[in-house]
Amino acid sequence: MSATIIALAADLAAGRVSAVELATEALARAQASTLSAFITLDPERTLAEARAADALRAAGSAGPLTGIPFAQKDIFCAEGWRTTAGSKMLGNFVAPYDATVVARGKAAGLVTIGRANMDEFAMGSTNENSAFGPVRNPWDAARVPGGSSGGSAAAVAAGIVPAATGTDTGGSIRQPAGFCGITGIKPTYGVVSRYGMIAYASSLDQGGPMARTAQDCAVLLNAMAGFDERDATSLQREAEDYTRDLDQPLDGLRVGVPRGWLGDGVSADVRAAVEAGIAQLEALGAKRVEVDLPHAQYAIAAYYVIAPAEASSNLSRYDGVRYGHRAAEYADLADMYAKSRAEGFGAEVRRRILVGTYVLSAGYYDAYYLKAQQVRRRIAEDFATAFSACDVIAGPIAPTVAYKLGEKTADPVQMYLGDVYTTLVNLAGLPALSVPCGFGEGGMPVGLQLIGGAFSEARLLNVAHRFQQTTDHHLRMPPAGAPGAGGAQ
């Protein structure tokens, strides 16, 4: 299925198809898929949601998303659904409450097809860190889909669902969107409520939509965003219609390209696709300017101090006392903690907890955590300066296209370096999206990253939408015979 939300919504509105029919088809595709894009499918629950959506429509209360099937990243607590965050630690955890994003989705009439696979606690760039097995890239089953929202990206790219939710702490929406050839936006920090979204690094985590087009992302973001009194970091702002500027012309748009971003650090195929993407924006009336982000080079280091520090504390609640995994046998309390956590957490999560614990320790705090916070402020200042000279920043999402499973698992630092173009955006709290801009090595998709100033989501979606009006990268489907695409189309 390559239909967009907009197209499906029209079919639903015209009565050409029902939510139950769409859900049934999507479930069939999900069950037939060999991508491991989902951790949990619960057809009864899905069909109940679909029936509720059809009832809503019958009652004349349908909105633009009522009856649209989607994949929910397994990081959003949803009442009655097993919610694992990709971890064995929460392998038996059924959420007793709805995250705000989930509640808003329900209110809009979205239908949950299943719980999308992800890197454990959103820690990873390949989805190989899931306790429920790695996700495959629909374009090449030997390759990773990116992470941590790899299940979400794969499910959309393979046409199982038209949309998914994701979360982005250091690139976890944009990078898998880029690797799988779909569109995904990380909003400004504080735009989408984090209540009920299982925390990885609280000051960086931000939920957002992933879909085939920028227009679909805008429609989804309308449902997801908004002030939430249950999240103290949620921003109290007027509700926005993110579709309002989609068709604005791009004449005079200043597109900043950070100096050095399209140099040796990025592979030739990615560079070519991104350059072509920027050229296309110029063809649409935009003006290319050079900008500087002098502290961007420290972003990865700062990110891999701050995120693990927060994670080491956020994940302390998984202690085997109240819920989640508890070791079968233990000698005493300390042993119960140690065994439960050693068994419940995977290697990457344990690594980040150790790093985070270390950088917060007495005697190291100033050298690591405080220093990283200083870097963070400098990066934010860099962006502020850059945005005085341009309206949006364009660049790559990642240095390469999606690589092979197992290729980088042996060297975590190599893996972390792949986040060079994404983490700085989270450190600055800014919105950014990934839009497909071509294909590279092995026929794999390449994403173009567009970064904006705070609350410029509507502008970013406008640029991406105009871009997609004149390109077809986002319309391409994985070749027939590729895993998720096969048979069920």
Place this chain on the structure above:
Amino acid sequence: MTWEVVIGLETHVQLSTRSKIFSGASTAFGAEPNRQACAVDMALPGVLPVMNEGAVDRAIAFGLAIGAHVAPRSVFARKNYFYPDLPKGYQISQFEIPVVQGGSIAIQVGEGDKAYTKQVELTRAHLEEDAGKSLHEDFHGMSGIDLNRAGTPLLEIVTEPVMTSSAEAVAYARALHALVMWIGICDGNMQEGSFRCDANVSVRRPGEPLGTRREIKNLNSFRFLQQAIDYEIRWQIEQIEDGHTIQQATVLFDPDTGETRMMRSKEDAHDYRYFPDPDLPPLVIEQARIERVKAGMPELPAAMQARFAADYGLSAYDAGQLTASLDTARYFEAVVAAAGAAQAKPAANWVMGEVAARLNREEKGIGESPVSPAQLAGVLARVADNTISNNIARKVFEALWNGEGASADAIIEAQGLKQVTDASAIEPIIDEVLAANPQSVAEFRAGKEKAFNALVGQVMKASRGKASPAQVNELLRKKLAG
């Protein structure tokens, strides 16, 4: 060899908000285990804390009450450690920048000639959440966890190390206890854990730098506070005099043995890995908010004490007694308002005397007094205009207490207690008494003044207390002289 004692107190004051500091769950005491713990208190995956503004207002009120700096921007931090009754694996507290900074509390120590006042300086007061409770009994070798208390709002109030005896420490704790109840930020219930003290105690020889301190945890009565500190002082002095050195440690006081025992040494101390809580923005307090809180606060005890002394001519001692609690002060002022400022001194005597004693006997607070301020004012008025004597007044008060009438006047009327001041009514009684007590008369005439008092008593008794004592005196002297 003389020793100097240095004591600093950390007090955990439970703030009287209806809901918890970061969640909407109730703070009411005594519910079934885990019935007042919501998703946030249980630290389910994905939940987030939201500041209870009522707790902030109470912290501001405290800062204002002690003349402290209320920080325009303070920061919540996470104190990380694992314990089963700490659901998140960290406690949200304030570390580097607390909401209340500095300030001081005046204390009165000792009695009589040895009484003195002292100003105890405070370091800080910060907002934090309480942990849950571990129950180690009744679970057959396992432990039970009750999270009802988890997330209860606390204000931790820290003094400088400026107290030099258990008496000063107790005086400070009592003054603080009275103050937090006075300004209405804490119910003061020590049995339920609403007010708990940790005492840091060290000893040194005069002129030497501070000794190594040991911290006595969780003292929930003034008596235990005194006993624990006294024991700890003796123990530390003995240790040093025996040639040992004091090791920094946290100790617990055992009320059964009256001793302190080590809980953990400095080596066991946690590295709490404090860092600013990314879930909570800095706590920003605008001046307008401080003004709003100030406007809603009652007059503070020190100010009220000074006013009572100035306006009503009361002694510092009386003014201090009457401002021991806000309820007492309010009761007193209501009596004065009804009876007139001229009656302030008798009103003070009644409130501190008869009223306090009667309440004490029935273990009641002054708010529950069956005799209202207006009723008491009625009694005072009748004493002032000589309708009744002080003795009869006590009778009338007792009758009011027992609900025998709605007002002093009604009781005086109904029970015929009006004072007899008519000489023609008193003289026959005196004559009878003199006739019946020739021995007393003889003794008085022989110069025994005591005998006179005995005769007065007899006359009063014969008049059933209604005769005016002054008049009885006067008439009796006349008769005996005649």
